[in-house]
Every structure is written in structure tokens, then in C-alpha cells.
Amino acid sequence: MRSIQDDYLSRAGAGKFTTEDALALYDKPSYLFSLADKLRKKSVGDEVTYVINRNINFTNMCIGTCKFCAFKKQDGYIMSIREILEKTKAAVDINATEVCIQGGLLPDWDVSNYCEILESIKNEFPQLHIHAFSPMEVFHAAGNSNISIKETLSCLKKSGLGSMPGTAAEILADRVREEICPDKLTTHEWINVVRTAHRTGIPTTATIMYGHIETLRERIEHILTIREIQKKTGGFTEFVPLPFMPLNNMLGTGKQVSRGVEDLKLHALARVLLYPNIKNIQVSWVKLGKKLAQSALDCGVNDLGGTLMEEQISKSAGATSGEYMAPAEFERLIREIKRVPKQRDTLYRHVNGF
């Protein structure tokens, strides 16, 4: 006789999980965790990956009005190209394979400013992968330059853009966006930037920012939207759940939230809903902390993200797990739960480094 779990497994295997299936499964955490763990093993085996990278947030000034933002400042900084290159050099010195570059929206910046950053880095470090600029930054650059999203992305690619963070997704539901980030690009505009990037040969990650005013159904539908894009383009490298951090912003309560089962359930749900279309589910050790990130590896997760070196965005919103995790620490956390650590590059190719 087929068990409920077998039934779930075959529906997930066919990529046919629906919102109603997910709502039902969410109330059965032990089924959910074990199904997610099985699907993780079928997708990627026992390897757990991480990347040696560095974040560079080139400005914390921004014309945006996102209510969850704790990062932007009225009297903030804008890094010069020389400063960006110095930070990039420090990343290369620790064998980083990637720099991840994002910043606030500067009112007069157009595509040439973004291209200048890329070209300056590529001139000095041609082999380094540049993972940069959220769909919101691309949208902003296109608007200020009076050119299409497609032209903007082509210019960025020509200047050395290797891939993009799929941030600014928050929750892909306009009801939520109107409430928490009314001036940000809409759901449709986010999808358009990401699909155009994939068609231009620029892979992206996919994210969700959960744990504020959204409903469970909206979280699920967000993940299913990502699955539908992936079926068409194949351009997502991974899915990264990002919990909302409640300190120093208008949307938060100002109190630290204790993290735990709810976070694990969302990671597990992502594995189940995205199987077999997205192979890599990442946990953010910066936002969840090392211990919970390690637990997430038993709930569908197979990637621990990056070493980072510098992390401003989560830290300003209350993250306390630090700004750098050394490769040896990643290896320790992974071996401790009897899995196999592998250093990867941005596109999930193995790197023989550590």
C-alpha cells in the first residue's frame, strides 16, 4: 500500500506540487522535513557547497522607501572606484572566486556608472566572477538611461557582469509590495528583469524575504512563480530564503525574533516545491546563525552560501552572526553532520581550493 509520503514523493518528483498540497504538507513538519531531505539527496547527493566571496555594498545612500530597510542612510557613503578595487584585491588575496556587489539607488546613476564598476574590476582581475546588481538596480539604471531592460543588461554583460543576485523579490505579490515597498519594481517588472537577464545569458539567484505581513499562501505562490520562471528559462542557480530582520526599520517590531522551526519549514517547502527544477537551496548563515543553518542542511538545504568578508545589509537590521566565515569553519560545520564539503564557484562548478 502506498503511504502518504510515497504519494507526496511522486507528486514532488513530477514537479506537480500545488499550493493546496503545500498548505497541507506545511502542517506536518516531520513529513515535510523527511520529504525535503529525500529530495535533496536525489538532487545533489550528500555534498554541501559554499563559495569564497566578498560582499561589496558600494553605497548606502538610496532614493528607495522600502519599509523593511535598515541599510540606507541620509548621510551615507559612496565608494570610489579605487576603494572598490581595494576591497576586490582583499577578496582575491583570500582566494575568492566571486565579488558580490550591490548598493542603494543613487538618483543620478545611469548604466554607465554600473558599467564603470564592472569594467574597472575586470581590467584588474579578469578571471574574477562578478555577481552584481539586483533587478531593482537594473530597473533603476534602465530608467535613468532611457534605454530598455534588455539593452541595459546587454551593456552590463559586455562590461563583465557574470550573474545577478535575485534580490528585491521580497514577496512576489503586489498586495504585499504596495504595503512594504510601494516604490520598488512590481511583481511583473521583477519577473521581466529576471527573465530578460536569463535570456541575455546572465544567470541569477532567486530569493524570498519572508516573515513580515505575507500569508503562507503568498509565500507558497512566490515559490511557485519562481518554479514557473525556471521551467521557461532554466536561469536560476539557486533559491535563497531570507528571513525578515526586524531591527532598525519601519516594518519591524524592534525586537529580535527567535528563529527555528518556521525557518526550517520554509527551506524544506522550497526544496519540495522547486524539485526537480532548481537543484540548489541555500541557507543564509548570516541571518539564521550557524547552528540553525547547520540544522537546515537536514531539511532540504545543500548550500551554505558565501564567506562574505563584509556584510552590511543584514547587520544593520539586527543580524549578529558575524560578517565572515572562514572556509575551515564551513568544512567543520558540514563534516560535523557527516556530509561532504565542496568549495564551488558562483555557477556551482567545483573549485579545488580549500
Ligand code: SF4
Ligand atoms: S532595500 Fe534597497 S532599494 Fe529599498 S530603501 Fe533599502 S537600499 Fe534602497
